[in-house]
Amino acid sequence: MNGEFIEALGQIEKEKGISKEILIDTIEAALISAYKRNYGSAQNVKVYINRESGDVGVFSVKNVVEIIEDELLEMSIEDAKKINSNYGLGDVVEKEVTPKNFGRIAAQTAKQVVVQRIREAERGIIFDEFINRESEIVTGLVQRMSKGNVFIDLGKTEAILTPAEQIPGEEYKHNDRIKTYIVEVKKTTKGPQILVSRTHPGLVKRLFELEVPEIHDGIVEIKSISREAGSRSKIAVYSHDENVDPVGACVGHKGTRVQAIVDEMKGEKIDIVKWNDNPEELIASALSPSKVLKVIVKESEKTALVVVPDYQLSLAIGKEGQNARLAAKLTNWKIDIKSESQYEKASQEIEE
Known part of the structure; x- marks a missing residue:
């Protein structure tokens, strides 16, 4: 490695935001493994990279002891004194053992480390971007x-x-x-x-936010959504401006806004109803397109009995109970639907 490599690390620091010092520390650690792998050494070693020239040095690290038990890790006081007379018991001696052809291994290892670190940094950037989305x-x-x-x-x-x-x-x-x-x-x-x-109710909500400026601006609020993906969705909307019709805003001129969402959802039907804090009116609206004659609510149990015209019973319940099921999810009320004749018969039996 050379000075140009060190300059390149500085450039990476500017462009990728990866600390040059951290990169060098990581390369040094990787070179220790590379040295032991290539030279079969069990001794303790340290690797230093010169921050200016890029030169790489490998040093064996040994403790100065009185009696040697492991020659790979320890050095006698006599041998230590030969290197430097100032060494004493308990000191750590570092002696250069850089192999002749280690430069090639160092360059290859350094490249792998840098590429890996850049990849990790880019993954981190992508993660940070999408975790916020x-x-x-x-x-x-x-x-x-x-x-x-x-x-x-x-x-x-x-x-x-x-x-x-x-x-x-x-x-x-x-x-x-x-x-x-x-x-x-x-x-x-x-x-x-x-x-x-593609099935999450949030997809429908976000699509309405994209298509309807009034929702994006906070004038119209989506209060609730229930959805059976690919088949039907119900959405309850409320206007914070009495001059803005929330249903009309979502439908758009000649149905253009809601049609764009239906097209994106590949033909999924969407019922848009007006939110109402009165549960009776909300439940009646939620059962759209069916007409509702009467809603009797039981607040304590959060249940509602809904009466519809005889000819509207199947429409109110929907195919395989879908309309009733979606209305219950939309309003968060348990809904029991009866036809007018069923209700009258039940009422008569109670009276008798």
């Missing part, structure tokens, strides 16, 4: 698929879309541009692992 949307290109996992190129790194986070029936083709929701960022030995989702 958890619960946000990222756009990437479908890169490859393996064992059901979809790997998405985010530019600086890859994200993993596991089978559990994929929308049922959705196809992912090479170079498809898709939006995903960052669920978690993990630090691993191979660098940051970014786990993303």
Whole structure:
């Protein structure tokens, strides 16, 4: 190694933010292992790199003792005095043992250490960037698929879309541009692992924030979301400005805003309802598109009995109970739905 190498370390410090001194310390430690590996030495050694010239020196390290038990680690007081008369018992003697061809090994080892450190630093930068983007949307290109996992190129790194986070029936083709929701960022030995989702309710929320300026600006607030990915979502919105209709803002002119989100979600239906602090009105809205005749709430148990017209019963419940299930998640109330005739019959039986 030479002075140019030391200058290069200084340049790396400026560009990558990796301390030159830490790099040299790490190279010195790596060179100790390289020396022992290549020269089969069991003795204690130290390696020094000259901070100016880049010259490398290997030194054996021995303790000065009265009686030698291990020649690799210890030196007699007599031998120590031959090197320097000032040495005494208990002192540590360092003697240069640099092999002739050690420069080549040193250069190779130093390069490996620097490359590794740069890689670690870059991984650290990527981790720091994405750990602050958890619960946000990222756009990437479908890169490859393996064992059901979809790997998405985010530019600086890859994200993993596991089978559990994929929308049922959705196809992912090479170079498809898709939006995903960052669920978690993990630090691993191979660098940051970014786990993303297409099924998370947060994806719908973030898409509305992107499409609806009123939500982004805080005028309209998303109070609650319930979702069954790939099929249907319900979203309850509230306006902090009485002059702004929250549902209208989310739907957009001729439905353009909500349609853009539906297109991104590959046709997933989205019901937008107005949030209301009155649970009866909120529950009635949440069962949209069904009409509701009456809502009877039991505050203590947080349950609600909902009465709908006979011809609306199947619509209110939804296919395989989906509409009722999503409404219950949206409102956080347990909902029991009855048709008008069922309710009247039950009421009559109670009276009798």
